[in-house]
Amino acid sequence: MASVEVKNLSRSFGIYKALDDISVRFKDGGFYALLGPSGSGKTTLLRMIAGFDYPDTGHIEMNGESVERVPLEKRNIGMVFQNYALFPNMTVFDNVAFGLSVRGVAREEMRAKVMNALDLVQLGKLEGRKPHQLSGGQRQRVALARAIVINPRVLLLDEPLGALDKALRLDMQVELKRIQREIGITTVFVTHDQEEALTMADRIGLLKDGRLIEEGRPEDIYNCPKTLFAATFLGDANIFEGDWQDGDIMLADGRAVSVAAGRETQSGKIRCAVRPERIRIVSAEQPRLDNVLDGRIERRLFAGNSTTLFVNHNGREIRVGLPNTGSVSHDDGEAVTLTWSRESTIPVTAA
Ligand SMILES: Nc1ncnc2c1ncn2[C@@H]1O[C@H](COP(=O)(O)OP(=O)(O)OP(=O)(O)O)[C@@H](O)[C@H]1O
Ligand SMILES: [Mg+2]
Incomplete structure (x- = not known):
């Protein structure tokens, strides 16, 4: 497991500043929710931490060591993307096994790990299905299993529950929290749903126009917002x-x-x-x-x-x-x- 610290991170696309001097610490084993309007820089920040993109200036540290120039496969981070991007032609098993096969894990070990991850998300019996034969919630679980099967140090979830209806979403919130506790993994979770952020996270960060406007425990940030933005965006x-x-x-x-x-x-x-x-x-x-x-x-x-x-x-x-x-x-x-x-x-x- 690992703590992640982001220090004075900035990233521009042309003249547009997608991230503007962000500093934040994601505690080891913590569950951190990132919230902000569309285009505020949430995905950009996650991509930077995972290693899909590099900052213009600033630092990213894992357990105190600088990683912003370390390639993504060496960072050992699990990420569930905004649209969870399963491979449509592969079975559930192969989707989950993907990260292990690119890492050259042997067959037997791979099988054990994949089945373990599928059991964790309660999909052990559906390993042979293709994504189109699954419900939205089941697809979401496959994406989650795929992210955790590599035994990552950090889990980044970009609106993992966005496509689910309210009832399924509530089920998955409980499920996700259980899994996160069970494996004790440092988790950064992007959501549009303020209630979801308040109920699930130990800490919440609010992004606006690429800046971290406010950060704190859910009850503090809700009960005592310091900014107009926090008061009106969160509740x-x-x-x-x-x-x-x-x-x-x-x-x-x-x-x-x-x-x-x-x-x-x-x-x-x-x-x-x-x-x-x-x-x-x-x-x-x-x-x-x-x-x-x-x-x-x-x-x-x-x-x-x-x-x-x-x-x-x-x-x-x-x-x-x-x-x-x-x-x-x-x-x-x-x-x-x-x-x-x-x-x-x-x-x-x-x-
Ligand atoms: N590769 C890119 N080239 C140019 N602009 C980009 C690129 N990636 C992101 N942006 C811009 O940076 C800003 C932040 O994008 P980002 O995807 O991080 O937003 P977000 O907070 O995840 O939004 P959403 O809630 O809609 O997913 C947006 O204005 C976006 O258009
Ligand atoms: Mg996004």
């Missing part, structure tokens, strides 16, 4: 902007919103994020938290386990996330009082 957030005055934001309509501690010395404009589920609706008798705003429900978005209410406060839309407990219901047009704590009002930088 939903209400953004309040205004003038900073003695620990409050003065909104344009003259109302004050109390802000979490830690920004006392700042002056001028300030921007804060409040997660929709941190806002409560209170009746006249119920106690209020630090912040109180009145509004009217404009519409509701039912999402099964929760409902988002879109509340209009003086022309501003505030989204409120309510768990679906079955005990209260709200109607469009209803006047409501919203309340939330100052601790839930997180100052964020503009980026």
Whole structure:
């Protein structure tokens, strides 16, 4: 197993900077999720770590040793590609065996290793099938088996679950996590699905325009985003902007919103994020938290386990996330009082 450290990595294609001074550490045995909009550089970063491409400047280290000029076959990294690229004319067995045969592994040993990898992804009985005879989830498992059969030091997964439907995706998330724990392999996982990143990863990195905007544990980055980008890209957030005055934001309509501690010395404009589920609706008798705003429900978005209410406060839309407990219901047009704590009002930088 190995830790991977990327230091000040940059890569341009012509005048376009696909990676811009990225520094990040992938801990030995850790599960790291990379998240970012399309074109933000996720695949480019993985390709660079695997050795399919080389950086213009910067370093890649595995277990402290520089590898950015080491060819890919010597890095011993398993990669599952964005479209998982199975060989259509080969059987499941031969697809998985591919990395071993190019390495000249002997027949008997190869057979044992391939069957071992197929058992790990629970495909032991399907070794003779061709990719078109498999479901999407099974193909995904073959790609995974192909990546781990070479006993890599690091596993790079580029949106491995992207093509799967929701139910299968949830199954595969559990499966992937089990496999990762079982073999204890350092894993870097690209996903478009924020929930997937939050539930699966020990750490999350957020990329935007080739830059690593923010990085940290899922709960920290979700609960206390430092940047506007993290607040709005990872989950939903209400953004309040205004003038900073003695620990409050003065909104344009003259109302004050109390802000979490830690920004006392700042002056001028300030921007804060409040997660929709941190806002409560209170009746006249119920106690209020630090912040109180009145509004009217404009519409509701039912999402099964929760409902988002879109509340209009003086022309501003505030989204409120309510768990679906079955005990209260709200109607469009209803006047409501919203309340939330100052601790839930997180100052964020503009980026
Ligand atoms: N070989 C290349 N030549 C020119 N431009 C490239 C090349 N590879 C990538 N790019 C550009 O670099 C940027 C980052 O691409 P990359 O594939 O890393 O994005 P991504 O984050 O993986 O996006 P997606 O989520 O859509 O897969 C894009 O703007 C892309 O067009
Ligand atoms: Mg990509």
